[in-house]
Amino acid sequence: MSSDFTIGQVVLRKILEQEDITINTLGIQLGMDRSQTLYDIDKGKTQTISLKMAKKILAAFPYYSRSWLLSGEGEMLIASPQKPQNAPQEIKRQTLGSRIVQTLPVIPIEAKAGIGKGFLYDRDCLQDVVDVNSEYDTMEVVLERETSDRYKLFRVKGDSMTDGTFRSLCAGDIILCREVYTEDWSYGLINTRSPYVVIVIEEEGVLIKQLTKHDKKNETISLHSLNSAYKDLTIDLKKVRAFYYVERLIDRHIYEPYQN
Secondary structure (H helix, E strand, O other), rough: OOOOOOOOHHHHHHHHHHOOOHHHHHHOOOOOOOHHHHHHHHOOOOOOOHHHHHHHHHHOOEEEEEHHHHHHOOOOEOOOOOOOOOOOOOOOOOOEOEEEEEEEEEEOOOOOOOOOOOOOOOOOOOOOOHHHHHHEEEEEEEHHHHHHHHHHHOOOOOOOOOOOOOOOOOOOOOOEEEEOOOHHHHHHHOOOOEEEEEEEEEEOEEEEEEEEEEEOOOEEEEOOOOOOOOEEEEEEHHHHEEEEEEEEEEEOOOOOOOOO
C-alpha cells in the first residue's frame, strides 16, 4: 500500500472503481442522507473505514472482505460481485479538477402535493437516477465536486417573483439551488447573499419566495413575493420537507412584460 494515501482512501477508491460509481451514488446505496462522511475519507480527513461504515458497506455489498475494509490488507473480495437488479444506475459525469459536469433533472416549481417525494425528500435509496431524469427535462451544470450532492435545478412557474425589475425570476427561468440540511436550520436561515429560497412542503408542493425572517424560537419563516398581488406567508418549519437557497440563474426564459 502506498504511503501517499490513507487506508480509507485506498479502500474507498477501490470500491468506487469496482462498482463503477461516484461517491454520491455510493452514499445513496448505503442509505446515507448526505455523502460528507465519504468525502472526508476520500480527502484523507478520516483515515480509515470505521466499523459502522464497514457494516453499511457489507449490508449493501456483502462480497467485500470485512478485514480488508478495516485494514486495506488481504483479499478485497470474498465472493463474486453481483449487483442487485434494482440497484440505481449511475449518471456519467465528467471530472474537471475539483469540479464536475453533472446532469440534473429540472424540477418544476408548482403547487402539486407530493412532488419530489423520494427524490427531494424521503429519499429512496433504490430510486433509479435514470428514472428520475427521464421524468423531467435535464440540463448539464458545472458544480464543485465535494458539494455536488446538495444541488438541484428548478424551473420557475407563475409570476409571484416578477416585479418588472432585474431582480425578477420569471416563468420558465431555470435556477440552480443549494440544499440546506435540516440539522443546520437551527443556526439561522437568513442569508443576505441568497435571499431567494425554494421550499418543499409535502401537502402544497414546491414554492419559491424571498426569505425575510426566520423566527428560531417559534420555528417559522416569513416569505415574500416580489409581485405585490401575492400576500406574504408565514410557514411552520415543521411542515417543510426540504429547503434550498437560490444560488444563480442558469437559463433566462423569454417572457412577457410585467403588468400589475
